[in-house]
Amino acid sequence: MAETVIAGTPELPPGPDPERQAAAQRYGRLQRRAYLLELLTGAGAALAWWLAGGGRAVAEATPGPTPAVAVVAALALGGAYALATVPFDWYRGHLLPRRFKLSVQPLRGWLAQRAKAAAVAGPLGLGVVAFTYWALGAFPNYWWLMVAALLFGASVLLTVLSPVLLMPLFFRMTPLPEGAVRRRLLDLAERLGMPAGGVYVIHLGARTTATNAAVMGLGRTRRIVLGDTLLDRYTMEEIEAVMAHELGHHLRGDIPRSVAFQGALALASLGLLHPAWRGVAKPLGLEGLDDPAGLPVLALLSGGLGLLLSPLEKGYNRWVEAAADRFALRCTGEPRAFISMLARLHDQNLSEARPPRWAELLFWDHPPYYRRVAEGQRQLAAPGPA
Numbered sequence: 001m002a003e004t005v006i007a008g009t010p011e012l013p014p015g016p017d018p019e020r021q022a023a024a025q026r027y028g029r030l031q032r033r034a035y036l037l038e039l040l041t042g043a044g045a046a047l048a049w050w051l052a053g054g055g056r057a058v059a060e061a062t063p064g065p066t067p068a069v070a071v072v073a074a075l076a077l078g079g080a081y082a083l084a085t086v087p088f089d090w091y092r093g094h095l096l097p098r099r100f101k102l103s104v105q106p107l108r109g110w111l112a113q114r115a116k117a118a119a120v121a122g123p124l125g126l127g128v129v130a131f132t133y134w135a136l137g138a139f140p141n142y143w144w145l146m147v148a149a150l151l152f153g154a155s156v157l158l159t160v161l162s163p164v165l166l167m168p169l170f171f172r173m174t175p176l177p178e179g180a181v182r183r184r185l186l187d188l189a190e191r192l193g194m195p196a197g198g199v200y201v202i203h204l205g206a207r208t209t210a211t212n213a214a215v216m217g218l219g220r221t222r223r224i225v226l227g228d229t230l231l232d233r234y235t236m237e238e239i240e241a242v243m244a245h246e247l248g249h250h251l252r253g254d255i256p257r258s259v260a261f262q263g264a265l266a267l268a269s270l271g272l273l274h275p276a277w278r279g280v281a282k283p284l285g286l287e288g289l290d291d292p293a294g295l296p297v298l299a300l301l302s303g304g305l306g307l308l309l310s311p312l313e314k315g316y317n318r319w320v321e322a323a324a325d326r327f328a329l330r331c332t333g334e335p336r337a338f339i340s341m342l343a344r345l346h347d348q349n350l351s352e353a354r355p356p357r358w359a360e361l362l363f364w365d366h367p368p369y370y371r372r373v374a375e376g377q378r379q380l381a382a383p384g385p386a
């Protein structure tokens, strides 16, 4: 179907609200400042624990095989770390979002959620510590390859299980109810050659005023989830733009590719950790690579390497997100809805439309508003075949 488009400067849908954006900048600045302080405090706590001989004291007081001693040493170190960083955790995760009216969750709910998160992540982390110390002792040359393989396997498993086992621990998810939205979205999915069904509502509204949408799972657990805080305040065309973006992730295989990318990054990081650990273990007076007394230093090194490599992961994510945006624009042919959806989304989530460049490079998982909207404007100026 041909449509004549008059050349010139097409009128743009309204951008983000200046008042909300001023708040978004304040919120972003306070969040970043607190995050950097938390990072320094956490690293300081681990260093202090090491310098005060905490690692050695726990290792000597604990009987048993090395991996078990390492687990006890990790619990002690984790306790010191948690004590030092808990004020930042509370400030960034509860107080600030409450103050900016993003969170509507009472303190009790936030605490319960943190406890659940710790109950899930804690045993997994301790399992990795035990395996790492076993591998360090049994295969001092290849331990890093084995740990990378373990992390990769765990990440595949967690991705498969997340929509059916993990997410339900934290959020209620229900199939998208019958109605106009469901019909339009299933039409869109079918048009794109996707199996129908598999669209869920994630109930965020009891907890936050912000919204989100995602594609999650692998294989048979794959599903698209849309926040209830999205469905109740966006136009049909805007919801379709979000859905098309998520379908883009689906069709391009972004989840398996992300799992593979993260696996490669973990391998690179462990490949760097191995020579570094070999280099410092003896000068630090450790009795071997697998001496649990050295855990605080091993944790600091691996944390530092992870931090160093994290901009690569963020950059990869932004690249994937930009591609899903282009896909959404191509398949809906609705750049106006795409642009107004982005403005609404950034205002709602108090997300900066134009963050400082350094923050964009270090922290942003999506391209910021000004980049995403530029893509929509390009299509608005010169619409291609839909």
Ligand SMILES: [Zn+2]
Residues within 6 Å of the ligand: 245, 246, 249, 321, 324
């Ligand atoms: Zn996305």
